Amino acid sequence: MTFGETETAPLLSAPRVRRATNRRLTLGLVVFSAVVLVAVVVAGLAVGGAANQTDFAAKMLAPSLAHPFGTDWMGRDMFLRTLAGLSTSVLVGLGAAVASSLIALVLAAGAALGPRWMDAAVSWLIDLMMGIPHIVLLILISYALGKGFWGVTIGVALTHWPSLTRVLRAEILQCRASGFVAAARQLGASRLAIAWRHMVPFVLPQFLVGLVLLFPHAILHEAAITFLGFGLPPEMPAIGVILSEAMGYLSAGAWWLAVFPGVALVLTVMLFDGVGSGLRRLLDPQSAQE
Template identity: 70%
Template sequence: MENVLHAPAQRRAGNRTATLAACVLAAFALLAVVAAGIALYGQATVTDFTAKNLAPSLEHPFGTDWMGRDMLARTLAGLSTSVLVGLLAATVSSVIALILGCAAALGGKRVDAVVSWMIDLMMGVPHIVLLVLISFALGKGFWGVTIGVAVTHWASLARVVRAEVLQCRQSKFVEVARKLGQSPARIALRHMVPYVLPQFVVGLILLFPHAILHEASITFLGFGLPPEQPAIGVILSESMSYLSTGAWWLAVFPGLALMATVLLFDVAGQNLRKLVDPHTAQK
């Protein structure tokens, strides 16, 4: 009987441990990718025409391209660039979502109507189309892509933040705080921010892989990072011309690296969301 009673607690502790392990692994992977990419950035652009189009080997684990550049160095440098763009864009997008979500919930009916209209408008337009237009209008490049991703990915999180703030505003402890004479600013800082913070962090982590994928997508289409800069989208785009010659490693290894990074952070975000969701946290 005692074992049965302790089983749910043990299961919850196991879920927390697994989620923490996934988040720590994702953080270490992020640091490793960025550090390796920075360390190998110079090597990624070194050409050696005597060693071009070499298949994977011990000397070149990912092979070389048509200019003799080491594909392992290019993949890590490109992945590092994509991670930096995704991290910056996801952070800015999450802050925009937090500000607009709180404004919609606390700013009255008119502000709520305007923000809700903006959310519906943003979610009604395909991300990739709007992202291409914004990036092209800003001159493409690192900042054009980053700003484009940042201003097109906030809508879903803003809707979640709005719902969380509305629920918090109608809760008993906020009502008690008002009756005790606490100011709206003090209530927001002491009660609403801690209430929304878990969902905000989860939303930030889940936005990160989407930002990386969309950066790689528009770079692949030619509307993102410039061709001379090592980036996963550039590598995959250039490899299309050489796949018919049998140089499969030019696309397979960069694609697998991008997929592994995206899946790692997506799994970490999904596990963290299950942990903070009151409907699933007790399972």
């Protein structure tokens, strides 16, 4: 080995080490965020009954060691209610995001692989949906379906697919025009085989990232319409319900009724955003090095 080879070898290996370190850190953040979110959901489901227990002898207590988030006007522990509310919001967001992403995938595949009239129809529908404010359309759908858990979930699912549909349509068109798909056609592969072996792996990363990034929007919009009274019922512990009820007591100095649930909602949304951004870095070789 010459002197020049011994000097350049460490320089060539340094970028590889840096890339491996970045990917490990990103993967660690994604796993940590996912574990925290699962723990919040499980804890919220476990304390669902205790979150509704009332104790009028301990009502309107400020945060303390016994009640870290204080108590409300019925003596309910706000820490337990916040956990239960986050669990409900995450479950609504999960159902809505999965349904919305599947709608986006079906419409994108139909627009990219179907006849021209289908592409024009899907494009027109996307423009129509994006021209209407999210919150207005969501309120109308939720109210028409009787509000409640399913009304909110269906409303969020039917209003959050357009952006992901555009992305998936572009990915499918790019895959269809690629050289390896053309080679597969020339080798006699069927449409089903091409779709399963080539298009699904090509579109799957964008689909997963889009699915995860739909969670924050779904959770925030669920909380927004519930806060306005068009979402989940008052007897169901949810962040929107908690914040809506707390508005009547803020003037009395009970700041903890809104601050802690609001901060918990923001942190949950940030965790979902962190998972989505991390997945994007892991699945995109270029952004993994940023």
